[in-house]
Amino acid sequence: MLQYAAIVLLMLGLYGLLTQRNIIKIIISLNILEIGLNLFIVSVGFVDGGLAPIFTSVNNSSNLVFVDPLPQALVLTAIVIGVGTTALGLALAKNIYQKYGTFEIDEMGEE
């Protein structure tokens, strides 16, 4: 069920990215797209009844059934890169507001 919610989040984020006219709304849609994508990638590696992939004093042998750890390592990198993209986009939006006085794409005239 979480996998289908992740796909709907992907679709909603892409729709917002294509049709919104406000720069802050475009960056919010990009963030929704990235949350949906990370949920989807982690859900590919889920095993019903598996354990979290850490050796502890309770789960102490390697013969137990673990959840797939490789998609989690990839998503760890993807979350941090999403933060970098958002920070750069917001710095650009701040400078755009100081030059043109508005956040809407339709109202920025030729300067």
Added chain:
Amino acid sequence: MKNILALVFTLFLGFMIITALSNNDAFPKYGETDVITRVSQKYLDRSVNGNPGEIVFREATDLESGPANTVTAIVADYRSFDTLGEVTVLFISSLGVALLLGGTKQRRIELDFHPNFMLRVGSRALFGIILMTGIYISIHGHLTPGGGFPGGTMIASSMLLLYLADDEFRAKIKGFKILESAAGSAYVIIGLLGLLLGSYFLENLLNNGVLGDLFSAGMIPIIYVLIGLKVGSEISGVIDNFLTEEGV
């Protein structure tokens, strides 16, 4: 017109993803994947280059890759070249923000609300607790969930608290820039040391102790402390760039 075209395109993409999901080899049904047929079983058994048998917590010594947390073993040992790429992407984005919003002779942005004395002094107590939690999570990355990246962001969150609770506070940015550059270069130099002394770039030079001890997993706690310091000072620099403007 454009909205309807975007809607049709998005629905088509969703339909293609869902029909590709139904019972392929690459995408089994949700919750029924067989980890043994994937390459991740070799990461879990630490048997990429040979087979050490069954791994028991606090008894297996000198494995191929030491951490008890398998995700840390993948991020910092098996695929640490990807981590170097991620550190580079964060550096580029922090550089871009500093170029766009920086300058010389800066002061804090004037707002129309001023925090009072209790808030300014009382937040210093909370700053110490958050900093301690960030350092703890960053050091114990090979035993508990977490690691360098959330630990560094928690260190930056403690600086964010000081910025929010005080109207005139500015951190020492020059010290943060020197710390960030030193930590980033130390990571690359450790990798080059592996190339010179060992056989490949970013090799684990110290020996992996007993699985589950604090001083185990070779060089990986040192690498995670360096990454935590680098990420923390980078994001503190980004927050400082957002809250200052030109002026005297």
Added chain:
Amino acid sequence: MTLISIVEIVISVLLVVLAFLAINSKSLIKAVMFLSSLSMLAVIGFVLMKAPDVAVTEAVIGSGLVTSLFVFTLLAVRKVGNKI
């Protein structure tokens, strides 16, 4: 239907509803608050899928960092005096 599957269905429905509200809202600060709570529900989703590393990273970044960066950008708008 065990308790965990009921929680899973409720979280999935809430995720979709919050994303739809965040895109279609008229004021910008409300959209930022919806994005922040969407992040928190995604952390619960990650815990339900047995991924603690990813959950800790997303919790720290989604609640502390991205929300505060959005609010700092919107503060620059408030300074000039426009109504957002």
